[in-house]
Amino acid sequence: MSSDARQKLFFREAIIRALREEMDRNERIIVLGQDVAEFGGSYREFEGLFERFGRARVRNTPVAESAMIGLGVGAAAAGLRALVTITYMDFLMLGLDPLVNYAAKARYKTGGQIEVPLVVKTTAGAKGQGVAHSQCIEAWLMAVPGLKVVVPATPADAYGLLKSALRERGPVVYVDHKRLFPTAGEVPNEETLIPLGEAAIRRCGSDVTIATFSFMTRIAERSAERLAAEGISCEIVDLRSLAPLDMATVCGSAGRTGALLTLEEGQLSCGVGAEVIFRARESLANLRTARIGALPAPVSSNPILEAACIPDVERVTDAVRGLLASR
Amino acid sequence: MDRIELLRAMLLIRAFEAALMRRSDHGFQLLSEGQEAVAVGLCSVLGERDQLLTSGRSIAPALARGLEPGAVMAELLGKTAGPCRGKGGRGHLAQRSAGFFGAHAVVAGNLSIAAGVALAAQLQEPGTIVACLFGDGACGAGALHETLNIAALWKLPLLLVCDNNGYSVSTPRSEALAPKSLSDLAGPFGIPARTVDGMDVAAVRDAARELAERSRTGAGPVFLECLSERFASHSTAVRETRSAAEMQAIRKRCPISRLADNLEAEGGLSASARKQLEEEVRRAIAAAVRFAEAAPYPDPSEAVSDVV
């Protein structure tokens, strides 16, 4: 008997709410990261948690991403539940050893003795900060057996997916995006979890399926508005989860529209789109497909060059028209 | 643990590895021959609720920690009777319930993990410590320095033990590491450190005990460097680079002979008691091998179980 009542929150407030609820519920959750305590996080996304839960549970770490993640992995393996926050996804690479070589493999390599209930939270995406502060490398992570990867595009999904991630048995990488922090959205007042591995239809349509995630979901929505004026009806599937991937929803949609465009901010080569399209083709015959992603180059802080690299409404709408014109 | 027990523990390790290497299916191994005193001395000061993490050179520490030789042999031979169901092998050997949180095969890869386990211990089981055993090869890795730093800042109950056998595969320590003494690495972080003769099991035990007790009080991490000798090549995958003459001199420093000879000389162990001890160990290892040989291999479907 749940109420539909909702409250509009900034993206960061949805994160805080998820963490506060889960940390109230489970006293073994600890948060580790740079500037998370009194400062409240680089995006103010941990504000108030230090005051509520104290220094033992909300800890500032030195700038040492490998040790930060290793610490979280070990603490989680030994009975706590850790959330390690890595401010820029680009720096996650420094911590790939403990994440991929230990956390993702711990349960397997110990024959089930050790589990690692760890969430690595990180923020991806280009926003004028340069080649080493712009990357979207979710595709690298979704290929690692033992890792789950979630990618919320809205405050409600940030809230629901983060709560679910904090109840998982094994490691989850939660990836949000710099450009999502200025956004706001409705979040249910009642406690709500969003299961991992479940995509969401953001917009119903009949001519083409756009499968996307994270900030690009907003680009897809703007593109769909523009295309609607031209009489093209777009269905937008927000993946929300890259591992596990909800191909049932993607194929259900693409089976109806007959055309599938994947849209990501990361690289196309071995990207999310490559995986989604290949899997879709395994189930669906006669499917027209195309993929859009960043240009094959680093993303400069230069506004002209960044804008040229990252997919925008023009590129997406051109791609949809091209896809529908193709046979 | 008295010195007879220390001797027995070292004999067990030596006999186990010898039995393993007599097999054609011994697999990819990093042996501890010559380094038994470090593992045994360290484990003799660990309590039931403490945890031990190691590098890939895990057989000696696992046996010293008290894992059943049959179970360890089963793990090394890939049988489900191993504590990791045969899926970890030597590089990831673990038996958490026995206080052996486990090996990890990435050099320096277990250090920050151990710090995390120590953080959990600090919050959940004060008075316990976490020991992490690693080689001199790990000392050039950033992971060590990051771990020393955070452990010191947060006063983690972490006993870091560097088993310095003087080589990273073929590279001598002088070519790989700038500090005069590896225990000097801990000083800048304010971490108490000692260097001891790793071929003297009683010296290792005494130093480890002193440092461990200090860490148990909540004073923070501690660092113990043990100078040891590696009697075989780094692993079964690489050849020995030292000369026969060098190896002959090195083997004279055997920690097992040293202790046994000392005990005999002091009258603490008669020649016949020594023989009896060796026979006991031989029987235990033979039983371990039989146990492991009889155990089943995993079903191929286990290739995809316990993944996510």
Place this chain on the structure above:
Amino acid sequence: MIYKLVVPGPIEDVEEVRVLEWHGASGRAFEAGDLIVELETYKAIVEVRAAQHGILRALLCAAGEWQKVGLPLAVMSDDGAEALPDSLAAVAELPVEFEVS
């Protein structure tokens, strides 16, 4: 003269704000420099101060409610007795100063 108090801008990356606190109720007169309302953006607080005299006549967005940049938060006027119009379409914006902290 009637004015509308709108959400000031441009503020980098800000499309909408949440009203944090009104510093006066309907009927209160503000002079140049007085703090009228505090608004919350996704990362900062915006202090909106009057740049000239104005009397607060009607709040369109209460504390806790949201509004987009450029859209109205309240109706103000020079004189407390002036009749309020049905539509704000033709109404001028009240000059304000704003500070992002």
